[in-house]
Amino acid sequence: MTAPVRTSPNPLKAKDRMKLPRQHMPEQPPLLRATNFKEVNLGYSEELARQEALRCLECAKPTCIDNCPVGVKVTEFVNLIVAGDYLGAAAKIREDNVLPAITGRVCPQEDHCEGHCLMAKKVEPLGIGYLERFVADYEQRHLDLSNLPKAVPTGKRVAIVGSGPSGLTAAGDLVQKGHQVTVFEALHELGGVLVYGIPEFRLPKQIIREQIDYMRAMGVQFETDVVVGKTVTINELVEEEGYHAVFIGTGAGAPQFMGIPGEHLNGVYSANEFLTRINLMHAYEFPNYDQPIVDFRGRDVAVIGGGNTALDAIRSALRLGARKAYVLYRRSEAEMPARAEEVKHAKQEGIEFHMLTAPVEFLSDDKGWLSSARCIRMELGEPDASGRRRPVPIEGSEFDLPLAVAVIAIGTSANPLIQSTTPGLKTNKRNYIDADAMTQRTSRKGVFAGGDIVTGSATVILAMGAGRRAAKSIHEYLTTGEW
Numbered sequence: 001m002t003a004p005v006r007t008s009p010n011p012l013k014a015k016d017r018m019k020l021p022r023q024h025m026p027e028q029p030p031l032l033r034a035t036n037f038k039e040v041n042l043g044y045s046e047e048l049a050r051q052e053a054l055r056c057l058e059c060a061k062p063t064c065i066d067n068c069p070v071g072v073k074v075t076e077f078v079n080l081i082v083a084g085d086y087l088g089a090a091a092k093i094r095e096d097n098v099l100p101a102i103t104g105r106v107c108p109q110e111d112h113c114e115g116h117c118l119m120a121k122k123v124e125p126l127g128i129g130y131l132e133r134f135v136a137d138y139e140q141r142h143l144d145l146s147n148l149p150k151a152v153p154t155g156k157r158v159a160i161v162g163s164g165p166s167g168l169t170a171a172g173d174l175v176q177k178g179h180q181v182t183v184f185e186a187l188h189e190l191g192g193v194l195v196y197g198i199p200e201f202r203l204p205k206q207i208i209r210e211q212i213d214y215m216r217a218m219g220v221q222f223e224t225d226v227v228v229g230k231t232v233t234i235n236e237l238v239e240e241e242g243y244h245a246v247f248i249g250t251g252a253g254a255p256q257f258m259g260i261p262g263e264h265l266n267g268v269y270s271a272n273e274f275l276t277r278i279n280l281m282h283a284y285e286f287p288n289y290d291q292p293i294v295d296f297r298g299r300d301v302a303v304i305g306g307g308n309t310a311l312d313a314i315r316s317a318l319r320l321g322a323r324k325a326y327v328l329y330r331r332s333e334a335e336m337p338a339r340a341e342e343v344k345h346a347k348q349e350g351i352e353f354h355m356l357t358a359p360v361e362f363l364s365d366d367k368g369w370l371s372s373a374r375c376i377r378m379e380l381g382e383p384d385a386s387g388r389r390r391p392v393p394i395e396g397s398e399f400d401l402p403l404a405v406a407v408i409a410i411g412t413s414a415n416p417l418i419q420s421t422t423p424g425l426k427t428n429k430r431n432y433i434d435a436d437a438m439t440q441r442t443s444r445k446g447v448f449a450g451g452d453i454v455t456g457s458a459t460v461i462l463a464m465g466a467g468r469r470a471a472k473s474i475h476e477y478l479t480t481g482e483w
């Protein structure tokens with residue numbers, strides 16, 4: 001048998017593609033953007049997108065696809081860009097990813113597709129995230145949502161609890177199979193962390209609304225202000241409201257603290273509260289909205305932690321007028337879990353990084369407000385359970401850092417309500433829901449779970465991967481009745 005002939009719209013030979021430089025993403029200048037909440041990255045033009053798409057080597061075994069948790073067909077969508085068929089490229093991405101404008105902006109591509117791009121062995125990897133964002137934004141400007149194809153209704157109803165990326169992905173995949181899908185969200189805004197955690201300058205709220213409008217046009221129904229476990233229980237959804245299956249994607253939004261003296265002081269926030277005040281309570285739109293947070297102008301702020309949450313919090317504080325904005329992280333930069341692009345952007349904006357540094361106590365003025373953090377320097381010892389080198393305090397290295405505001409961003413834990421109101425739903429000792437890693441089935445028949453509420457805090461694309469696997473298993477369960 002002869003191998004199928006691969007046709008490509010790309011006229012360049014592989015060696016010439018390798019010579020093309022990665023196209024730079026236009027962005028707001030650092031000193032300007034540090035004073036506003038407008039998006040940092042401005043997006044590719046058509047010209048830049050096609051130039052970048054021409055770099056793809058069209059590998060016979062594309063490791064970028066194998067390493068995408070939702071399996072986006074990178075080579076195919078990139079070739080459609082080369083051919084100038086941007087709506088075709090968007091449709092190709094949407095076969096596997098219902099939130100392309102979001103993943104194109106916040107996915108840690110360096111850990112997935114781009115991190116496994118063959119080009120990266122010699123030159124910079126293909127800008128897969130930037131290209132995904134380009135086609136998603138192009139689609140938004142040009143697609144007529146009234147004409148989306150609809151699947152034949154199956155008569156089966158699925159309840160999705162939580163409107164974060166896991167729930168939205170499960171909803172999008174299931175509605176395309178013809179199931180009637182309703183998403184129940186506790187908050188008044190849809191999107192989960194995408195809307196209450198990630199700030200406007202990285203992921204504009206309008207982009208999330210547009211992606212959700214697209215899902216509405218596909219047929220997904222949304223109900224906000226419904227706290228499942230209080231307003232209605234999982235049992236009631238199944239037994240009284242007639243849902244045939246339920247997906248739980250409630251996330252890990254409960255804050256964690258350090259347990260050090262002075263954490264109760266005025267001016268010390270959890271990152272969840274801090275970012276919710278900025279995003280959902282509109283602090284980022286000051287002075288159009290009353291400021292629901294302390295006035296940072298001319299004052300010094302520090303965040304404790306090294307993940308995306310920490311960087312989002314401190315870059316928001318800078319934009320709200322902080323005089324000095326510090327990141328205090330107990331390990332070194334190599335261990336920081338934040339996206340590489342965010343670290344680069346934060347440094348350009350003037351955020352000061354104090355690596356191998358951790359607070360041991362918060363000190364106050366005579367009115368109970370934070371006045372400084374007593375910090376200690378660390379050195380790295382042997383690797384710990386996470387595989388990263390353990391930070392070890394250096395005796396006698398304490399120093400005081402004057403501060404008006406400190407934000408604790410050292411991680412989160414499971415949202416607990418559903419676990420305590422759903423009999424027979426098994427959890428692990430940290431109260432995350434037990435779900436099969438392949439099928440996302442829980443211990444309750446007809447109930448599936450995925451995303452951060454199963455794995456603990458992770459990433460948008462991993463939550464989406466879980467939503468996809470759950471949708472596949474829910475569809476199998478609804479069509480075969482087998483558990």
Ligand SMILES: Cc1cc2nc3c(=O)[nH]c(=O)nc-3n(C[C@H](O)[C@H](O)[C@H](O)COP(=O)(O)OP(=O)(O)OC[C@H]3O[C@@H](n4cnc5c(N)ncnc54)[C@H](O)[C@@H]3O)c2cc1C
Pocket residue numbers: 106107108161162163164165166167184185186187191192193194197198226227228229249250251252253275308309310312339415417418450451452453457458459460461463
């Ligand atoms: C500030 C911040 C920045 C981040 N930046 C990035 C990034 O750049 N890239 C990246 O890949 N990842 C990032 N992450 C991680 C990523 O956002 C999460 O891993 C992802 O959102 C998890 O998705 P999820 O669907 O599991 O849950 P969530 O996004 O947490 O959504 C859960 C939803 O369920 C709702 N809910 C909870 N309980 C109930 C209930 N009882 N009834 C009804 N609804 C309920 C919640 O209100 C919420 O809307 C970031 C996280 C934070 C906090």
